Amino acid sequence: xxxxxxxLFTALLLLQSNIYSQTNQGKMTNKAIVEKFLDGFNxxxxxxxxxxxxxxxxxFKNPMVELNSKAEFITLAQGISQVLTxxxxxxTAENGEWVxxxxxxxxSLPGLESNMATEWFKLKDGIIQESHLIYDASEWRxxxxxxEK
Numbered sequence: 001x002x003x004x005x006x007x008l009f010t011a012l013l014l015l016q017s018n019i020y021s022q023t024n025q026g027k028m029t030n031k032a033i034v035e036k037f038l039d040g041f042n043x044x045x046x047x048x049x050x051x052x053x054x055x056x057x058x059x060f061k062n063p064m065v066e067l068n069s070k071a072e073f074i075t076l077a078q079g080i081s082q083v084l085t086x087x088x089x090x091x092t093a094e095n096g097e098w099v100x101x102x103x104x105x106x107x108s109l110p111g112l113e114s115n116m117a118t119e120w121f122k123l124k125d126g127i128i129q130e131s132h133l134i135y136d137a138s139e140w141r142x143x144x145x146x147x148e149k
Contacts (some may be wrong), residue, residue, distance in 0.1 A: 030123045031094040034101060037121075037128060041077075041087045041105075051077075059130035063137035064144050083107045083143070097123050105135075112139055 028036070033053055040050025051074060060067040060076075067073050086106040093100045099121045106114055117135035121128055 028126065029094060030097065030099050030121075030126075031092050033123060033126055033128065034099040034121045035089060035092065038087050038089060038101065038103065041081070041084060044081075047077075047081075053126075053128050055124075055127045055129050058128060060133070061131075062133040063135065064141060083109050083112075099123065109143065112143070115140075 037050045037053045040046040040048075051070070054070045054073065056070050057068065058070045058073055060073050065076065067076060084105060085108050086104075088104045088106070089101060090104060091102040101119050101121070103117055103119070104114060105117055115135055117133055119131050119133045121131045123129060
């Protein structure tokens, strides 16, 4: 039953994302699109809008995982959302199809309350195609290991 619920939830997210992705994103800059994406992690009511900004074949990499689809990322995001409490954007830089963001992400985990990160995003036609997240993952490896159990 749990597997069916997860599959239905993922299918609904993908359908909503595809519909949203196919609509005109307006004339938002790549920087504004990335900021909107990250802001969704601060507000559960906006997370669908954030996920809709990802390509179906979105590629995500961080120090511990490498994912090759939006669906895989959504699964990861569902687990991380249980402990992620805030994303504070500190600096952004845009150069063509690339946007670099320096931010602090906060969590509810003891010892991991505040984390500094840099993430590089590649966009095409207003849709995030890939991102590479860089942060000190020394203690986070334990969190990922627990998620896999």
